[in-house]
Amino acid sequence: EELLEELRGKIDQIDTLIKENGNKARLGQGKRKKEVVAEVSQELESLKTDLAAISTGQGAAQDKKLEGLSERFEELIGTLPREIATKSDIEALLQTVRSQAQAAQCWEGKVHLGAPPSVSFFVGRETLRRKVQQDLKEKGNRPKVHLFCGPGGMGKSQLAIQLFRTLEDTQAYDHVFWLQAWTPEQLREGYLKIAQRFGWEVDKKDTQKAIAEIRDRLRDKHCLWVFDDAPNGETIAEFMPRKSGHVLLTSRNSSPGAWDVDQKCYHNLDKFSEADLSALAKYFGLAFDNTDEETKRYLLEDLSGYPLIVAQFFGLCQTEGFTPAAFVKELGKTQLDAKEKERLNELVSKAPQEQRVLYKESILQVLQKNLQALERTAAGAQALSLLSRFSYLDPKGIPVAWIEEFDQKLSSREVRKAIARLEQYSLVQWDRKTGQVYVHAVTQDIVRHLYPQEELQGLIESLVGYAGAWEDAYKHQAAWATLLQHGQRLFSYYKVSDEAAYELTWSLGKACEVACLYEDALGWCNKHLSIARQRYGEKCHASMGKSWNARGEVYEAQGKYPQALSDYQEGLKAYQAVCVERPERGLARSYYNVGNVYWRQSRYEEALKAYNQAQALYEELYPEAGHREWGDCYNNIGNVYYSQGDYKEALKYYQKAYEMYLKVCGTHHPSV
Numbered sequence: 001e002e003l004l005e006e007l008r009g010k011i012d013q014i015d016t017l018i019k020e021n022g023n024k025a026r027l028g029q030g031k032r033k034k035e036v037v038a039e040v041s042q043e044l045e046s047l048k049t050d051l052a053a054i055s056t057g058q059g060a061a062q063d064k065k066l067e068g069l070s071e072r073f074e075e076l077i078g079t080l081p082r083e084i085a086t087k088s089d090i091e092a093l094l095q096t097v098r099s100q101a102q103a104a105q106c107w108e109g110k111v112h113l114g115a116p117p118s119v120s121f122f123v124g125r126e127t128l129r130r131k132v133q134q135d136l137k138e139k140g141n142r143p144k145v146h147l148f149c150g151p152g153g154m155g156k157s158q159l160a161i162q163l164f165r166t167l168e169d170t171q172a173y174d175h176v177f178w179l180q181a182w183t184p185e186q187l188r189e190g191y192l193k194i195a196q197r198f199g200w201e202v203d204k205k206d207t208q209k210a211i212a213e214i215r216d217r218l219r220d221k222h223c224l225w226v227f228d229d230a231p232n233g234e235t236i237a238e239f240m241p242r243k244s245g246h247v248l249l250t251s252r253n254s255s256p257g258a259w260d261v262d263q264k265c266y267h268n269l270d271k272f273s274e275a276d277l278s279a280l281a282k283y284f285g286l287a288f289d290n291t292d293e294e295t296k297r298y299l300l301e302d303l304s305g306y307p308l309i310v311a312q313f314f315g316l317c318q319t320e321g322f323t324p325a326a327f328v329k330e331l332g333k334t335q336l337d338a339k340e341k342e343r344l345n346e347l348v349s350k351a352p353q354e355q356r357v358l359y360k361e362s363i364l365q366v367l368q369k370n371l372q373a374l375e376r377t378a379a380g381a382q383a384l385s386l387l388s389r390f391s392y393l394d395p396k397g398i399p400v401a402w403i404e405e406f407d408q409k410l411s412s413r414e415v416r417k418a419i420a421r422l423e424q425y426s427l428v429q430w431d432r433k434t435g436q437v438y439v440h441a442v443t444q445d446i447v448r449h450l451y452p453q454e455e456l457q458g459l460i461e462s463l464v465g466y467a468g469a470w471e472d473a474y475k476h477q478a479a480w481a482t483l484l485q486h487g488q489r490l491f492s493y494y495k496v497s498d499e500a501a502y503e504l505t506w507s508l509g510k511a512c513e514v515a516c517l518y519e520d521a522l523g524w525c526n527k528h529l530s531i532a533r534q535r536y537g538e539k540c541h542a543s544m545g546k547s548w549n550a551r552g553e554v555y556e557a558q559g560k561y562p563q564a565l566s567d568y569q570e571g572l573k574a575y576q577a578v579c580v581e582r583p584e585r586g587l588a589r590s591y592y593n594v595g596n597v598y599w600r601q602s603r604y605e606e607a608l609k610a611y612n613q614a615q616a617l618y619e620e621l622y623p624e625a626g627h628r629e630w631g632d633c634y635n636n637i638g639n640v641y642y643s644q645g646d647y648k649e650a651l652k653y654y655q656k657a658y659e660m661y662l663k664v665c666g667t668h669h670p671s672v
Contacts (some may be wrong), residue, residue, distance in 0.1 A: 023459075040507055067372055096494065111197045112168075113190070115178040115226065116397065116438060117431040119160040121283045121311055124276035125159050128267060132163055135265070136246045139222050141367040143240060145247040147261045149254045150269040150440045153308035156250040159269070160226050163248060174221040179229035179239070180396055181249075185488075185512075185520050187239045189481075192516055204516035205558045219243045226250075227590050229396075232258040271305025280307075281324065284314040288324055298328045302362035308426075308440055313366050315426035320373055331365050340368070343449045370425045382410060383418035384451065387427060390439045391448040393486045399484050402466045402482060406459070457500040460490055464507050471628060473514050474670060484511035501529050509550055518558050525551035540577035545586050548574060549593055560595050568593040585629070588617035592633055604640050611637045630639070631660035631671060 018479035072187045132146050148156040191211045195202045200217065202210040214491050223245040230236045230251045242249065254268050272280070277299055281288035289295070300650075303309045317327050341361075371387075374380035389406060390398060419437055422428040429438040453459070467483040468476045487508045494501040505528040512521035529547040536544060548571030555564035572594060575587040595610030611633055618630035638653035661671040 012262075017474070036374075041267050062587060067235060068356065069107060084628060111175040111177075111194070111196060113177040113179070113197065115161045115164045116157075116163075116436075117434075118188070118427065119158055119311075119429055120160060120666065121280060121426070122155070122158050123279040123283060124272060124307070125155070125162075125269075129163060129166070132248075132267075133166060135172070136167060139244060141244060143225075143245050143247050144265075145249060145261050146265045146267065147249040147259055147415070148267050148269060149249065149251045150298075151306070151442060152252060153270070153306045154269045155307045156252075156269060157228055158307075160248045163378060164224065164226055167246070170227055171224070172222070173224045173246075175218070176224040178226045178228065181230040181236055181239075183236060187227075187236065188517055188520070189484075189515055191239065205518060206515065207519065208238075215239075215242050218245075221245070222235065224248075234258075266459070271300065272307055272310060273298075273305075275305075277305075277310065280310060281314055284318045286314055286324060287316055290327050295325045295328050296543040298331075298362070299324075302360070303366065304360065304363070306363070306483055308442060309363050309366055312370055312426045312443075315367070315424070316370050316373060318417075323585075331362070331369065334365060334369070336361060336364065336368075340364070340450070346449065364446060367443065368450065369394050370427060371447070371450065374421070374425065379414075379417065380421060382414065384419040386415070386418050387422055387447055388451040388453060390428065390437070390489060391451075392453060392456060392459065394489045395439045395444055396443050397431075397434075397438060398486070399478075399482055400430075400435045400437060402463070402479075403437065405462050405466055456490055456494055457498065460487075460500040460504050463490065464504065466512070467507065470510050477514060480511045480514045483507060484515060502528070502535075505531065506546065506550060509554070513554055513557060518554055521554045522551065525554060542572045542575065542578050542584065542586055545571040545574035545578075545590060547571075549586070549590060552593060556593075556600075561601055565594065565597040566600075583617050583620055585621060588614045588621065588633075591617065592636070595633075595636060599636060599640055599643070602643070604644055608637065609638050626660050626664045628661065628664050628671065631657045631664065634660060635671075 019436045023327075036577050052118070061473050135146070136144060148159055150156060152438065164176070167173070177190070177194060180186040181190075188211065190294065191214050192202075194205065194259060195210065195214055198217075200214070202213050204210055219242045221244070223241060225241055225245055227236050227239070228250050230249050230253075232251070232253055236249070249259075252258075253259075256266060259266065274296065277296070278288050299305065299310055299313065303313060313327065314324070316322070317324055320327075322330065344375060361537075371384060374384045386403065400416070400419065403419070404410075406413050406415075410418070419428060419430050423430050427439070427443055430436075431438065463483055464484055467473075467479045473480050487504055491501055491504055494504075505524050508526060509521045509524035512518070512524060525547065529544075529551060532541070532547045535541075548567045552564045552567030552571060555561075555567060568590060572587075572590040575584060575590050578584075579587045591610045591614035595607045595614060598604070598607035598610060615630065615633045615637070619629055620631060621627070622630060634653045634657035638650045641647070641650035641653065658672065661669060665671055
């Protein structure tokens with residue numbers, strides 16, 4: 001989506017440049033300016049047509065087409081004569097692309113950070129919805145807050161989604177924002193996305209200061225905010241709007257003492273009513289007899305009237321050809337075995353008090369029947385295998401593009417058929433527009449206990465592989481955001497001593513750095529360093545050098561140069577100890593990092609010495625092929641000479657850097 005909007009922004013800009021220039025001067029090769037403009041305009045129209053043709057696609061194939069389109073645009077920029085667009089015009093264009101792409105995502109000045117998709121079978125809550133809509137008709141001079149709380153599966157988020165969309169359509173909000181709020185990290189990431197959408201430059205080195213600045217800028221704006229899955233009022237206090245706006249909160253925490261909310265705006269959601277059961281059965285095309293007392297009792301008491309579980313009950317009835325009454329009788333014939341009961345008791349003992357009502361034997365039986373129905377066919381077993389892995393991930397959106405990499409034995413078509421099958425049983429929700437799959441946390445809990453994964457190493461490796469190389473993170477920011485989202489959840493289930501989880505801590509630190517969540521990045525770097533110390537003790541090891549360098553890079557990004565230099569020097573010591581006989585890239589990188597800090601501190605002679613040591617190592621390591629970091633080294637030597645006013649030497653090294661980048665990165669890399 002970012003690349004798509006970036007292309008749209010670029011096309012609009014180049015269109016404007018062409019229109020603003022007349023057809024005056026003759027150009028080289030005997031071409032008149034109007035002829036060149038005609039050629040450029042023709043290619044521009046072709047680009048627009050091709051862009052429109054793939055705008056509605058999704059997945060890896062679309063990504064490749066978009067990247068190809070982006071390259072064509074860069075070539076188009078290159079054909080423009082100076083009379084049409086001077087060098088400064090082009091530089092200004094490329095520098096402002098991102099903010100214009102963000103503007104292209106808005107309409108009439110409204111910034112929209114949207115909600116996740118709603119389930120197709122949402123019913124009920126009409127009285128509550130009307131009450132909230134009526135209360136939020138007026139602006140007010142302070143934020144007006146409504147809280148929806150209750151156990152998982154009650155439909156809190158789905159109710160908030162329905163209200164979010166209705167209010168957005170009927171109220172004159174300046175902007176609308178939906179934020180995941182379970183952890184402060186999610187909230188910080190959400191706020192930085194808001195700043196990005198507006199094109200605001202904020203101090204990302206200090207996220208607390210950045211958030212305060214964003215809140216100040218939005219102080220007088222009438223906005224709709226949703227904080228989904230918030231743990232308590234204290235966690236979200238520093239993220240709430242300052243002066244005006246409407247706020248919807250969802251939470252599993254039903255304790256009134258955890259929230260500073262007016263009593264009339266505190267809504268502890270009730271279970272389904274008989275009318276709601278009838279409406280949901282009708283959606284699934286089932287005849288529900290209100291006079292059948294046994295079926296009603298089972299749904300309202302044994303299944304506790306929980307919308308999610310009832311939907312899964314009706315979903316299985318629909319796919320397996322049961323009537324509700326017949327399915328209740330079928331469930332009465334089944335019993336959990338001793339092992340399943342043991343797992344259920346374990347699940348209940350670990351669950352928070354307010355969630356335990358969900359994990360009754362009757363509720364487990366419904367989900368178990370769903371899963372057993374899946375297991376009867378080979379295709380269903382494939383779907384169940386995917387679901388068991390979903391149960392270890394963040395439920396709020398799993399990219400289909402990554403799911404396709406879970407298991408190389410399944411084709412893309414087979415993966416999508418498996419997800420559709422799970423959706424048919426109301427076990428997942430697939431948003432085809434965004435290419436994301438959503439799983440409810442209750443379903444995850446039960447599936448994880450019924451079908452536990454023996455190991456998660458393959459899942460972790462595929463997640464890290466999906467994000468790609470750290471050096472190319474600028475091209476794959478969405479994939480690194482996926483790594484951050486799901487990697488944290490996977491880490492919580494894995495033993496930190498395991499190799500995959502050990503490497504995951506390093507990747508999570510880098511993912512936080514990509515997202516400019518520097519304090520969180522430091523936390524993961526410290527975890528990685530701590531595990532390295534446990535593993536290797538006082539002995540020097542390359543992994544220790546990797547840990548020190550990773551943390552130093554975060555400190556450097558924050559402008560904390562003394563701390564960065566200290567870590568880089570520790571990393572250098574570790575690599576020097578293990579690279580006695582043969583140099584490693586990590587050693588060269590350590591010298592380079594030390595040089596960076598010296599340069600930023602204006603210690604130019606020391607910087608040059610470190611850079612030259614790094615450059616010599618890169619030359620020894622990659623004499624023929626070259627390396628991008630070798631180009632970085634040349635570039636920064638040029639920076640040192642430039643800072644000293646020695647422009648002749650600076651130009652020499654910039655030219656060397658340019659040639660190296662061109663050789664190893666290609667013409668379209670940002671370094672070039």
